[in-house]
Amino acid sequence: MGQIVTFLLALPIILVLLLKIVSYVTRRRKQILKSAECNGWDNIPKVSVIRFLSTTRVLSSILVEVSNLCKQMGPIFRVKFFTEECVFLIDPISAHKLLTSKEHGHYPKPEVLYGSLHEMLGNGVLTSQGDYWQAQRRILSKGFSYSALRRYCKTYNKCARQLVSDLENKFDDNNGIKYQQIGSMIHLCSIKIITEAVMGLDSSKDEVEAEVVLDSFNNLKDIAIQRFRKGLLLIWNPIWKLHPLSRENTRNLKNVDDIIKRLILRYRNIQENAQYFQEKTFTSPTHDNGDKEEDNMRFDCMLELMYKYGLNEKQIVDEVKTLIWAGYETTSAAMHFLLFMLALNKTHQEACRKEVDKFFDDPTYCQNGELSMEGLLDMKYLERCFLETLRMFPVVLIILRRLRSPLKIDETLEIPVGTSAALPLGFYHYMEEYFPNPKKFDPDRFLTEDILKRQSFTFMPFSAGPRICIGLKFAMLEAKTVVAHILREFEVHTQDKFEDIALIPAMVSYPERDYYFHLQKRNVNTA
Numbered sequence: 070m071g072q073i074v075t076f077l078l079a080l081p082i083i084l085v086l087l088l089k090i091v092s093y094v095t096r097r098r099k100q101i102l103k104s105a106e107c108n109g110w111d112n113i114p115k116v117s118v119i120r121f122l123s124t125t126r127v128l129s130s131i132l133v134e135v136s137n138l139c140k141q142m143g144p145i146f147r148v149k150f151f152t153e154e155c156v157f158l159i160d161p162i163s164a165h166k167l168l169t170s171k172e173h174g175h176y177p178k179p180e181v182l183y184g185s186l187h188e189m190l191g192n193g194v195l196t197s198q199g200d201y202w203q204a205q206r207r208i209l210s211k212g213f214s215y216s217a218l219r220r221y222c223k224t225y226n227k228c229a230r231q232l233v234s235d236l237e238n239k240f241d242d243n244n245g246i247k248y249q250q251i252g253s254m255i256h257l258c259s260i261k262i263i264t265e266a267v268m269g270l271d272s273s274k275d276e277v278e279a280e281v282v283l284d285s286f287n288n289l290k291d292i293a294i295q296r297f298r299k300g301l302l303l304i305w306n307p308i309w310k311l312h313p314l315s316r317e318n319t320r321n322l323k324n325v326d327d328i329i330k331r332l333i334l335r336y337r338n339i340q341e342n343a344q345y346f347q348e349k350t351f352t353s354p355t356h357d358n359g360d361k362e363e364d365n366m367r368f369d370c371m372l373e374l375m376y377k378y379g380l381n382e383k384q385i386v387d388e389v390k391t392l393i394w395a396g397y398e399t400t401s402a403a404m405h406f407l408l409f410m411l412a413l414n415k416t417h418q419e420a421c422r423k424e425v426d427k428f429f430d431d432p433t434y435c436q437n438g439e440l441s442m443e444g445l446l447d448m449k450y451l452e453r454c455f456l457e458t459l460r461m462f463p464v465v466l467i468i469l470r471r472l473r474s475p476l477k478i479d480e481t482l483e484i485p486v487g488t489s490a491a492l493p494l495g496f497y498h499y500m501e502e503y504f505p506n507p508k509k510f511d512p513d514r515f516l517t518e519d520i521l522k523r524q525s526f527t528f529m530p531f532s533a534g535p536r537i538c539i540g541l542k543f544a545m546l547e548a549k550t551v552v553a554h555i556l557r558e559f560e561v562h563t564q565d566k567f568e569d570i571a572l573i574p575a576m577v578s579y580p581e582r583d584y585y586f587h588l589q590k591r592n593v594n595t596a
């Protein structure tokens with residue numbers, strides 16, 4: 070009797086497993102048949118997953134290992150990760166071809182890397198696909214228009230000044246020269262900026278909400294890193310669901326969701342107020358300075374924009390989480406790396422400072438210590454240093470695309486449907502043929518004449534094509550503002566050396582430990 074009950078209880082599980090196996094085998098057979106029709110596919114060399122995984126601890130060793138692989142295997146090779154067939158496009162020309170393709174079947178992002186993101190961020194613009202993605206992307210792009218960015222500049226300046234004041238307290242010269250880690254302070258500044266621009270949360274007025282969002286995102290980031298390290302948890306959802314980290318994850322997500330829902334309600338209440346409607350819905354002539362019809366809807370933050378475009382509650386929650394997730398850690402890591410490179414390369418730091426001082430001292434570009442967007446756009450030396458930093462520390466190391474239509478590389482090679490193409494963006498930035506002496510920090514690589522000489526696809530820290538980073542300009546302006554304020558007030562020194570610290574590759578690469586800095590106060594009369 071007992072055996073029958075056990076059998077009956079186990080039956081659904083057995084059936085589900087059988088169904089999964091049948092569906093996998095059918096899918097695989099279809100894929101093999103399709104692959105057979107693709108030119109040259111069978112001739113692409115295969116690399117064992119064991120060999121591949123054994124290299125993934127630090128960025129520098131991956132770069133060396135991948136170079137060795139290319140020497141042996143050529144610029145394209147295949148790796149099988151469990152049930153996923155992955156093709157590595159080590160040649161940036163093929164990668165660029167895929168990213169800039171107009172074919173919708175080339176845009177989807179595979180479960181293997183983006184599945185956990187999907188679970189966390191829902192159907193936001195980073196993880197969604199097809200027509201839905203396109204429609205959402207069109208709406209969200211308005212949140213990154215010229216006049217929207219001009220409004221966020223206020224937030225960049227405000228948070229940068231707060232960071233400078235916190236740094237002044239930390240590096241009190243009376244305590245002598247002390248090298249200290251500042252990664253978490255930069256991180257805090259970055260998350261304050263993004264939550265204000267995306268959700269309208271002002272950390273000085275909405276203190277409680279801002280703190281919950283900061284804590285929750287920090288926890289979510291730590292959980293994601295742990296999950297990434299425990300590969301099996303990442304790959305196999307049933308195990309993940311049973312793990313205590315998963316419950317922690319859900320709790321933090323719920324905290325963020327609740328706050329976003331409350332903010333939506335706040336906008337709904339405000340919108341019901343007729344006076345607000347009159348003041349804000351129509352273009353304010355003083356604000357848009359020549360921007361065309363793109364901005365005929367006035368909004369203070371992206372959540373408000375989404376609300377006005379009629380997105381429902383679930384859509385807004387997903388997009389807000391997505392923008393914060395995609396925007397804060399990337400930019401904060403990039404600013405951290407930029408300060409480190411300027412601390413190591415004092416001549417470039419001095420040149421940036423000279424430029425920064427010029428803008429701070431010119432009332433057309435800076436009033437009451439607030440840098441204008443025009444000033445920030447014109448800081449070309451600092452911009453070149455930022456781009457060179459992203460070349461050397463490509464914050465997003467690798468991206469993947471799941472092919473829903475075949476990709477023709479050339480007359481001799483076609484990649485079949487169902488394959489995931491892996492594009493190691495970071496690797497392209499170290500290719501000698503495009504970036505001679507790649508370990509040298511040389512911002513002049515980004516002088517206009519040098520950029521024109523080099524093919525554009527060799528430098529893609531923000532990806533390229535229709536799914537290029539939506540926050541590219543946002544990130545550039547934010548990083549320039551924050552670093553400009555720091556250079557204005559301090560000389561930046563470090564004890565660390567470039568090769569001392571390993572970079573840990575994850576979705577967003579980060580140093581094994583934060584760098585140590587000493588910030589020495591300058592004597593400038595700031596407004």
Ligand code: HEM
Pocket residue numbers: 178194195196206263391392393395396397399400403464465468469529530531532535536537538539540541543544
């Ligand atoms: C230095 C900073 C940043 C870097 C290096 C960076 C890099 C990237 C890269 C490489 C992608 C492509 C990802 C993929 O295809 O899988 C991407 C996509 C994206 N980024 Fe960024 N990003 C940065 C800052 C930001 C900021 C500040 C925001 C938002 C405020 C943002 C929002 C997004 C979104 C929403 C996508 C998905 C776009 C789509 O699929 O249509 N990013 N970013």
